[in-house]
Structure formats: C-alpha cells, structure tokens
Amino acid sequence: MSFVLGxxxxxxxxxxxxxxxxxxxxxxxxxxxxxxxxxxAFARMTVEDSRKIFTPEQYPSWVVFSNQQKLAWLNSHLEK
Known part of the structure; x- marks a missing residue:
C-alpha cells in the first residue's frame, strides 16, 4: 500500500x-x-516621432545640427 501511495x-x-x-x-x-x-518600435521611430515625444531640451547635442554646423563639417572634409 505504501508503494502505491509513494x-x-x-x-x-x-x-x-x-x-x-x-x-x-x-x-x-x-x-x-x-x-x-x-x-x-524604437527601431521604426522617425525623427518626427522623436520630436513628438521629446522636448528640445532633452535632445543630446549630437542629435540636431544646424545648417551652419553641417556646412562647416562638409567644408572641413572638402578641404582634406
């Protein structure tokens, strides 16, 4: 009986x-x-989506470049 119970x-x-x-x-x-x-979902996120979610103060400095900064970078590479 104990075997069956076990x-x-x-x-x-x-x-x-x-x-x-x-x-x-x-x-x-x-x-x-x-x-x-x-x-x-984060991989599909566009710049417009991130602008809706984050305020400009929350962006790191490298995310948004002004046109002047872009031209300065391009000119520095063209001079090489």
Missing part, C-alpha cells in the same frame, strides 16, 4: 514541477516578446 505522490509532485516549469517559461517568453516589440 508512486501517486511522486507522479503528483513530478506533474507539479512540470506545470511550474511551463508557467515560468511562458512568462519568460512573454517578457522577451514584449521587449522585442518595444525594441522594434
């Missing part, structure tokens, strides 16, 4: 471990999918 408890414990593992893997997969979709 087998039943062992099967129940094994199934519980499998169910817990599957749930954790599904949660991990969902987190990775959400992260990948967020990264893909």
């Amino acid at each position: 087998v039943v408890f062992g099967i129940a414990f094994g199934l519980a471990i499998i169910v817990a593992f599957v749930k954790s893997e599904n949660a991990r997969s969902k987190q990775r999918t959400d992260l990948a979709s967020g990264i893909a």
Whole structure:
C-alpha cells in the first residue's frame, strides 16, 4: 500500500514541477516578446516621432545640427 501511495505522490509532485516549469517559461517568453516589440518600435521611430515625444531640451547635442554646423563639417572634409 505504501508503494502505491509513494508512486501517486511522486507522479503528483513530478506533474507539479512540470506545470511550474511551463508557467515560468511562458512568462519568460512573454517578457522577451514584449521587449522585442518595444525594441522594434524604437527601431521604426522617425525623427518626427522623436520630436513628438521629446522636448528640445532633452535632445543630446549630437542629435540636431544646424545648417551652419553641417556646412562647416562638409567644408572641413572638402578641404582634406
């Protein structure tokens, strides 16, 4: 009788471990999918989208160049 009870408890414990593992893997997969979709959204973001999201004070200095800066850079490369 104790052998049968041990087998039943062992099967129940094994199934519980499998169910817990599957749930954790599904949660991990969902987190990775959400992260990948967020990264893909940032990859598709255009300059106009970033101007809607960020104020000019939030831009780093290298993001937006004036026409004078662009011409100065071009002239410095043309002189070489």
